C-alpha cells in the first residue's frame with residue numbers, strides 16, 4: 001500500500017484512467033470495463049482494475065485540483081510502476097468554437113498554479129502531453145479539439161480577465177489538473193494525456209448537471225482506452 005492508495009503491488013494496471021470525480025471512476029469501471037474489482041476506497045477516492053478488450057486497465061479518482069491529483073499520480077508512478085495515466089475530466093469552454101459535450105484533447109497545459117513556479121524557481125516549464133498518446137487520441141476522435149487547457153487552482157475565478165487572456169493566446173478550456181499530471185509524468189519518465197469533455201460553457205453560460213458529469217461522458221473514456229491500449 002502507498003499512503004493514499006490501498007492496493008497491493010500488482011493490483012494496478014500499467015494504464016490508468018484518471019477522472020477527478022471518484023464516482024465517475026466507479027461508473028467507468030462498471031460500464032466500460034469487464035471484471036472490474038475495487039482495489040482502493042481510501043478517503044472515498046475509488047480505484048478499480050478490470051479489462052478492456054482483454055487488456056488490463058485501472059481507473060483511479062484524483063480529486064479536484066493539482067495538489068490532490070499530484071498525490072495520486074505520484075503514488076501510481078512511484079509505488080505501482082504505472083506507465084501511463086490518461087485524465088478523463090470535465091472542463092469549461094473558453095471559446096464559442098467549442099460546444100457543450102465537445103472533447104478537448106490537451107496538447108499542453110497553461111496554469112496559474114505556483115507548484116511549477118516553486119519547482120523551477122521561477123523559470124517557465126511547458127507541461128506537454130505524450131506525443132504518441134496525443135496522436136492516437138486525435139486519430140480516434142477526429143472531431144475533437146486539440147490544443148491547450150488552462151489548469152487553474154480556482155474553480156471560482158477571482159481574476160477571470162487572466163483566464164480570458166489565456167483564451168486570447170489559444171487556451172480552449174479551463175480545468176484544474178492537467179498541468180500537474182504532465183509535469184509529474186515527465187519527472188517520472190512516464191506517459192500522460194488529458195482528455196476533457198465540455199461540461200459547462202464560460203462564454204454562453206450553458207452547463208450540464210452533476211449526474212451528467214458523473215455518468216454520461218463515455219465518449220472520452222472510449223477515446224482514452226483506444227489511445228492507451230492501441231485500439
Ligand SMILES: O=P(O)(O)O[C@H]1O[C@H](CO)[C@@H](O)[C@H]1O
Nearest residue numbers: 019020021064089090175176
Ligand atoms: O470533472 P473533473 O475530472 O473533476 O474535472 C473538473 O471538474 C472539477 C471542478 O468541478 C475539477 O476537478 C476540474 O478539473
Ligand SMILES: O=c1cc[nH]c(=O)[nH]1
Nearest residue numbers: 090091092174175176
Ligand atoms: O475546472 C473547471 C471544470 C469545469 N468547468 C469549469 O469552469 N472549470
